Amino acid sequence: MQKKLQVEAIQDGSVIDHIPAQQGVKILRFFKFTQTNEKITIGLNLPTHNGEGKDLIKVENTFISDEQANQLALFAPDATINQIKDFKVVKKFKVQLPDFFIGVLSCPNSNCISHNEPVKARFYVNKGTELRLKCHYCEKSFSRTFFNELD
CATH class of the missing domain: 3.30.70.140 (Aspartate carbamoyltransferase regulatory subunit, N-terminal domain)
Known part of the structure; x- marks a missing residue:
């Protein structure tokens, strides 16, 4: 059964x-x-x-x-x-990944200007073999898994 x-x-x-x-x-x-x-x-x-x-x-x-x-x-x-x-x-x-996100996530780089200035964090989406998000302000790149591990 x-x-x-x-x-x-x-x-x-x-x-x-x-x-x-x-x-x-x-x-x-x-x-x-x-x-x-x-x-x-x-x-x-x-x-x-x-x-x-x-x-x-x-x-x-x-x-x-x-x-x-x-x-x-x-x-x-x-x-x-x-x-x-x-x-x-x-x-x-x-669902579809957009080309960029604004004001959705915080930049993991504590030195990024987005933490100290009145701006919304902005990330560009790199849809290569491993999805990566690149901060518009500090230009550091992070894997999606990094953001998924944040709670």
Whole structure:
């Protein structure tokens, strides 16, 4: 007998699927989803067809904007977002990394001018073999994994 996992459907909101395992909680913190009164369903380390785990987040009455989807790509580059209205998927799309981020992350370089001046941190995205983010101000380059390890 095959077991089937069931997760409650949401009437209106967003479902973020195909999040790499261990990234779901970081995404909840980053987007401050837990600071709302909306119902959130979280699946951590769920099984996938290829044997690797994945995380899943459902947030009621919250719709992920294109800008948020781009930011989400830092944590989950292969994530899919489903917009739900009246229990039906009305829009489904994959996240995409933008060419740059402004005001999303802080520069890890403590000597960077972005820490002491009234400017928003700005990073350029280098989508080479290993994704790297380069600070506009200090021009230092950091791997995505470095930012993913920050809590």
